[in-house]
Amino acid sequence: MMMSVRSWLTRGIYFLILTTSIFYNAVEGEHHQVTGSSQAILARAGEDVTLPCRIEPSRRAARLTVEWSRADLEPVYVHVRQQGHEASHSVNPLYRRRTALFVRELPQGNISLMLSGARLSDEGSFKCYVPNLHSSTLVQLRVGLVSQPVIFITGPKQDDDDGFALTCDSGCWYPRPEVSWLDSGGNLLPSADPSVTGGGPGDCYTVRRNVTVRAGAGRVTCRVHLPHINHTVETHHVIPFPDHNSTQPTSVGVMTVIRIRSIVIRNVIIGSVLASVCCIGGCIALLAYCLLRKKAVPDSKTCKYAFFKSYLFVLKLFH
Structure with missing residues (x-):
């Protein structure tokens, strides 16, 4: 009788251990990986930008080690979080006090990086890595410098009292932007070839483009487009109709x-x-x-x- 009880007790313990082991392996065997963005993240210089990264399927990341880095830097680390604490001592000086994780969203597996005040030097590839999962992903960042273009009336159109010569000055941009003139209907206006200054090491580009329009053309637009970050800025100017009976000069x-x-x-x-x-x-x-x-x-x-x-x-x- 005692042997029978011991036998059943032993079998029960073995069954409990086996069940627990199977459940544990099932949970741990669920494959988690780090995912980012398949497209480059675009930002203007000076603005805050988020580099996306999360754990899929979702799992708590509050106690995990999270490393953001750039291979072209020394030290390579941009942001490091270990066991629930920020390890700022190992971060490159260029990124100290400029990066942060979304701490409240870590339990949902969001380990995206917030970068403050994007700079042209920030452009490049960032690596998001979770050592506990042996998984990583790369996030590409593009940064462009933009400004508001200005339109100048440079003088009357040659041999035409009812025409005007206009110049659009793009201001400081990087990389080199595209400048074009549009009429009130959004159609391209024929204009002179642009003149470009700047563009040296550490210098921005300034592009100027001239156009001649007749009086009464209505609203004309100078459009400056930066394909690098797919950003466009426009400035408008209204050309009135001439009033030949008016005593007021143009x-x-x-x-x-x-x-x-x-x-x-x-x-x-x-x-x-x-x-x-x-x-x-x-x-x-x-x-x-x-x-x-x-x-x-x-x-x-x-x-x-x-x-x-x-x-x-x-x-x-x-x-």
């Missing part, structure tokens, strides 16, 4: 009138100053003559009166 005419008036005023001021100097010199000479020839000129009041009238004339010129 914008170009206003500039011309202002220049002519400025030249006239300048010449008047110069003439007034020269006349004043001549009058003052004449007054001084007349007074000196009267004082030196007092005996020869019995009526000295005449000299004084002449000096006084000259002085009043000078005051009127300055007022």
Whole structure:
């Protein structure tokens, strides 16, 4: 009887161990892997960007070791989390206090990296690696520098009083952008070949492109596109219809009138100053003559009166 009880007890223990082992192996045998993004992540310089990475199927990652790195750096680590704590001492100085994980989402297996203030030097390949799972993935980051283009009216169209010459200045971009002109319907306008400056080591590109349009063209658009990060910036300008019956000059005419008036005023001021100097010199000479020839000129009041009238004339010129 005792042998029978022991036999059944032994068999029960073996069955429990076998069942537990099978369940444990089933759980641990579930294949987890790290996944990222099949497409490059695009960012503008200065903005925050998220590099996606997560564990699939989802599992808790709060206590796992997570390593973000770049092979072209030394040290290679961008962000390291070990046993629930940040290991900032092993991170490259370029990325200290610039990276973070989404801690509240770690229990759902989200181990994406938040990068603050993207820089042109951040462009490259980032590796997301979980040593406990022996799984990793690469995330490609592209960074571009953009700015707001500006439109200038550079003058009237040659041999055409109703036309305008416009210039679009892209500002500072990197890499080199594409600049084009569009009419009010979104169609490309024929324009001159762009001129490019900059582009040296550590320097951005500035692209300028000219176009000539007739008065009344309506809204024209300068479009600057950066294929590198698929980003576009536009600036608009409205060209009004000419009003030949209006006494108000066009914008170009206003500039011309202002220049002519400025030249006239300048010449008047110069003439007034020269006349004043001549009058003052004449007054001084007349007074000196009267004082030196007092005996020869019995009526000295005449000299004084002449000096006084000259002085009043000078005051009127300055007022």
